[in-house]
Amino acid sequence: MPVFSSGIRHVFKRLQRNMTSESLPSHYTLPSGDKIPFVALGVWQVKGAKVGVAVETALKAGYRHIDGGWIYRNEAQVGKALKASGVSRKDVWLTSKLWNAFHAPQDVEAALDDSLAKLGTDYLDMYLMHWPIARKNGEPYDKELTENPYPTWQKLEEMVARGKVRNIGVSNFSVRRLENLIGNPLKIRPVVIQVEINYWFPQPDLIEWAKEHNILVQAYSPLGGTSRVEDTLNVPEIKEIAEQLGMTPAQVVLSWHVQRGTVVLPRSVTPSRIIDNLQVSALPPVLFEKLEMAATSHKLPYQRFNPSKNWGIDFDIFD
Template identity: 40%
Template sequence: MTDSAVPSVRLNDGNSIPQLGLGVYKVDDDGAEQACLSALEVGYRHLDTASYYGNEAGVGRALKASGLARDDVYVTTKVWNDQQGFESTLASFDQSMEKLGLDVVDLYLIHWPAPKQDLYVETYRALEKIREEGRARSIGVSNFQTHHLERLLGETDVVPVINQIEVQPWLQQRELREFGDARHIVTEAWSPLARGRILDDALLLQLAAKHGKSTAQIVIRWHLQTGLVVIPKSVTPSRIAENFDVFGFELDADDLAAIAGLDSGERVGSHPDHVG
């Protein structure tokens, strides 16, 4: 399996993002380095980190050790809640870039709207400046709800390319995704496997048996076929490879309809209105 198997999604600024990537939440620096190296060897070309994760340096070391050209790997990082605000976001971005060992990041996101701070509009203006200076190729948001996006779109100049949110079969967020689609904001899914909790779901186990695949592969394939960018996390080389091996089969219409019926609104992460 090579990176040529991974489709790219066109963003509203003309750039493209590989539809499947590796997330490294709750992984230390050394663990992130090893996970990213494993992923890059398998064929992943999209790595997602954040200042909050504390592993940007490990991701950067993996990029360097891989021997791949910089432009061959798509890298995302994010500004954390306690660094929101115009000047502090600029400073946080500089720190992230130093740890990553990069001059340019492909995508820079606001990690959470942190509504109690009421700084996400000011923070996004810092992202606009970073993009204008060419230090981030694309900018976007993470965990924004419709009301956060509506305000952002009304008070800033650059439409976010992506809203990275929790999406998994139990939490499909159709209305939020439709809002983004109508404004050419791509939805990217974090915790696509519901932190492993969904892997024993009876319906998904049936579909896994039907296709001769793992439950994780069924769920990741569902994300891909519904047009989402998806970043499953693993530190286990065999699972990293398994999560990438999702391009040799397709779910049929009945499969997709059955998975649509699993939507219960159950989150494994926090609600964005309650963070920060």
């Protein structure tokens, strides 16, 4: 009998109750009442004409969630593709992220306005603090605002009150940093944490912690990112399950993520893969458990995406 953390088992059982034998829930209802789609198209590192093709293909295929960010430098193309798709703005979930250089409270609104203008919209469905690092001119970071981002958060709360943003959350925060933030007298709690989660770095403890705190987890680099996607899709358990169920290996991995209760943000610029990646379906319990077990017990060392050193920061961002 495989051993699972009680959190994962609980999330799985809860999802089982809400699903037919083959379907997974398509949306998660946030405390605001907003329904966020479980599968998004990620647009990090997508440049030039490929942005429009990817976003339009996705929207036409039925995606209703785009995961973007100011620093991706493609928000104008995303906005243009949204208009060209003919899909109504109100039917699409748009996430953007506040970049590190704009954490000072006086800079937040201008950064948000810039994203809104480029996307061609007057509100975001979700705005995340991209990293728990407040950059400061001439220094790698602002120690005080990085240790306690409450002043930045208060500005985000104000943006919600003013209708420019509907939901707010964080990305790349460790549990310690998120607990520190929640320890402030918040008017609005973070409803989402977006972090790296994939077969090589499955983070069951974080998922369990977030579940206990009613925070939705979003899995970035869900296929392992460009450098590991091939390894992921060649994992024997994943290939076997794909063959057994008549799914592609990518569909098996993305289905596993959603079945764990996490939103997935696969990125692709390849139309056939974009279409494939939306087709998630429930893995039978025994196969879900087999994959969960393989992901949480393999011994390969894995280096998560961690820019601490590149950014000249004298500590590990994730500590």
